[in-house]
Amino acid sequence: MARIAVVAGDGIGPEVVGQARKVIDSVLPGVTATEYDLGAARYHRTGEVLPDSVLDELAGHDAILLGAVGDPTVPPGVLERGLLLKLRFAFDQYVNLRPSRLWPGVPGPLAAVKPGEVDLVVVREGTEGLYAGAGGSLHRGTPAEVATEESLNTRHGVERVIRDAFARARRRERRKVTLVHKTNVLTHAGSLWARAFEAVAAEHPDVATEYQHVDAAAMFLVTQPQRYDVVVTDNLFGDILTDIAAAVTGGIGLAASGCINPEGRYPSMFEPVHGSAPDIAGRGVADPVAAVLSAALLLDQLGHADAAARVTAAVATELAGRTPGAPLRTEEVGDRLAGYAVA
Amino acid sequence: MARIAVVAGDGIGPEVVGQARKVIDSVLPGVTATEYDLGAARYHRTGEVLPDSVLDELAGHDAILLGAVGDPTVPPGVLERGLLLKLRFAFDQYVNLRPSRLWPGVPGPLAAVKPGEVDLVVVREGTEGLYAGAGGSLHRGTPAEVATEESLNTRHGVERVIRDAFARARRRERRKVTLVHKTNVLTHAGSLWARAFEAVAAEHPDVATEYQHVDAAAMFLVTQPQRYDVVVTDNLFGDILTDIAAAVTGGIGLAASGCINPEGRYPSMFEPVHGSAPDIAGRGVADPVAAVLSAALLLDQLGHADAAARVTAAVATELAGRTPGAPLRTEEVGDRLAGYAVA
Ligand SMILES: CC(C)[C@H](C(=O)O)[C@@H](O)C(=O)O
Ligand SMILES: CC(C)[C@H](C(=O)O)[C@@H](O)C(=O)O
Numbered sequence: 001m002a003r004i005a006v007v008a009g010d011g012i013g014p015e016v017v018g019q020a021r022k023v024i025d026s027v028l029p030g031v032t033a034t035e036y037d038l039g040a041a042r043y044h045r046t047g048e049v050l051p052d053s054v055l056d057e058l059a060g061h062d063a064i065l066l067g068a069v070g071d072p073t074v075p076p077g078v079l080e081r082g083l084l085l086k087l088r089f090a091f092d093q094y095v096n097l098r099p100s101r102l103w104p105g106v107p108g109p110l111a112a113v114k115p116g117e118v119d120l121v122v123v124r125e126g127t128e129g130l131y132a133g134a135g136g137s138l139h140r141g142t143p144a145e146v147a148t149e150e151s152l153n154t155r156h157g158v159e160r161v162i163r164d165a166f167a168r169a170r171r172r173e174r175r176k177v178t179l180v181h182k183t184n185v186l187t188h189a190g191s192l193w194a195r196a197f198e199a200v201a202a203e204h205p206d207v208a209t210e211y212q213h214v215d216a217a218a219m220f221l222v223t224q225p226q227r228y229d230v231v232v233t234d235n236l237f238g239d240i241l242t243d244i245a246a247a248v249t250g251g252i253g254l255a256a257s258g259c260i261n262p263e264g265r266y267p268s269m270f271e272p273v274h275g276s277a278p279d280i281a282g283r284g285v286a287d288p289v290a291a292v293l294s295a296a297l298l299l300d301q302l303g304h305a306d307a308a309a310r311v312t313a314a315v316a317t318e319l320a321g322r323t324p325g326a327p328l329r330t331e332e333v334g335d336r337l338a339g340y341a342v343a
Numbered sequence: 344m345a346r347i348a349v350v351a352g353d354g355i356g357p358e359v360v361g362q363a364r365k366v367i368d369s370v371l372p373g374v375t376a377t378e379y380d381l382g383a384a385r386y387h388r389t390g391e392v393l394p395d396s397v398l399d400e401l402a403g404h405d406a407i408l409l410g411a412v413g414d415p416t417v418p419p420g421v422l423e424r425g426l427l428l429k430l431r432f433a434f435d436q437y438v439n440l441r442p443s444r445l446w447p448g449v450p451g452p453l454a455a456v457k458p459g460e461v462d463l464v465v466v467r468e469g470t471e472g473l474y475a476g477a478g479g480s481l482h483r484g485t486p487a488e489v490a491t492e493e494s495l496n497t498r499h500g501v502e503r504v505i506r507d508a509f510a511r512a513r514r515r516e517r518r519k520v521t522l523v524h525k526t527n528v529l530t531h532a533g534s535l536w537a538r539a540f541e542a543v544a545a546e547h548p549d550v551a552t553e554y555q556h557v558d559a560a561a562m563f564l565v566t567q568p569q570r571y572d573v574v575v576t577d578n579l580f581g582d583i584l585t586d587i588a589a590a591v592t593g594g595i596g597l598a599a600s601g602c603i604n605p606e607g608r609y610p611s612m613f614e615p616v617h618g619s620a621p622d623i624a625g626r627g628v629a630d631p632v633a634a635v636l637s638a639a640l641l642l643d644q645l646g647h648a649d650a651a652a653r654v655t656a657a658v659a660t661e662l663a664g665r666t667p668g669a670p671l672r673t674e675e676v677g678d679r680l681a682g683y684a685v686a
Contacts, residue, residue, distance in 0.1 A: 077530040107454075109453050185420070187424065187478070188479055194419075216586065218584075222590035239557075239558045
């Protein structure tokens, strides 16, 4: 039976992860969960972000379920680079998977888009690009200061994530992959991405393809999100585009994500896209749907497609029954979802 | 009297620029306009993108009015790097100014946002960042290929554009500047931007400030565009955010921009955000409003604030009178705008 590591984290993290675990237990009893105390609280208490010993222990699990880490009291970058990105890179989670659906019952912000019409997934590269941490500065704090950030891209890294996107497209109805980059300005990385995309596309004649510049894609995600099926893109572009996709489908309160190592050599990690939301933490009012949908991605990745489908169906039932604007209680939503999923 | 250079360019460029000139002539008779043939057509005919002699001639003008350059038949990057970006960099146009308003009469895509509620301006850095052209590749075309793109940021370049943003905020009602970056991942450049922002903010106690990560800003531009007044950001982030801002305010058909050298040492350049739209070129159906609003920015920059205000008011009248979805004729819109503006 699957052994998962749980990093509940900060703010609303523990509240929403609690519901995700409840739902997992209801559809797949017997999963072992080990809790790891990581995040802002631990950092403040011990100064530690992610000790090597913990990294080693995490590596021994089948998957990681993460709530949210971060707090305004921690300097920018410390937990992001030291924990989240460290895990993504150490565990070679090169597929950062972010599905977006406009669920029936959810009032999206776009007047012309009806529920059910948007169903896209962004396959964001997770281990390269501007996230590589290749940058520096000189003459810091003086008028002569210069700071650099370098985007590193390899054929190896780019091709494997594009392959994953095509494989996913093949399992979907529309079978379409959109490459998003900025080939007209980032000509070196853009050319690498475009050539790798063409090569993989040639092996998948049954999959339709298109290319868009990132600025155009950002616009079309607002004016015409229906047009997308699978979107494959670079790490930073994916970061931005998935927040737009979340916004047009009802907000990051519903957005799930998986940081996946498809070969299973390392554990994959599943987390809601939202942050720790310190403003509402501890009040039991956070929406656990994003965490629960992330748990569905986890189940799917571990080979429990049926259990995953039941969780997703439970979310659909829950959302269809909501009254827009009505207050919700985290625990109650979790109980309902667990009930729908087991039924 | 002002001497402007006109680069009508490709596709719908000449059609919309024709209307912009008509409107300029109506509010400020006597402006001298010299046409320069640059763009995809010239590139195909002569192989030239921007000869040095033309660059020198352009430098002798007070401003440049540009329609649109580009065509699918030209390889990515050739005109962008060789013409548009070359001009922005050669003429040190470090303020890339992109206002977005939801005009009364324009049906925006957001259900909850009413006309008049959105009035923001993005001050996008125009001469640094990932647009510097600092990148390369090794082992091209092999499985070992690596490609880099480097973002270059200087205190000099960052501070001056932030100063411009604060100066603009002071002239606006809400007096608020939002810095957008990704300080939690791009820690070197992000820190430089954040420190420069704090320093300039300290000199402007009458201006309210906030910071947002680019992914959050992309989301809030969709869910709550009303919250922004002046946004200052890096070159690439600005490229993406301004397309979102355009999308939520009725599309790039209405979006104007100025690439400004505030000191006037070099000519500033004004261009609609939209491209050459080869699909509708030559049919006289392109909306010239973005080009005409760009002309208003040009007039303002050259010190003709009254003329600029008349053009902007003419656009407001035009848009308020439109029936959503009704076809339009480029020439007729131009004639109406010229008429409203002169009256
Ligand atoms: C917190 C941050 C490092 C992270 C990212 O930029 O990837 C977040 O925005 C996300 O999208 O998961
Ligand atoms: C055409 C391209 C080089 C340009 C840019 O990226 O700046 C365009 O997208 C813009 O926003 O003006």
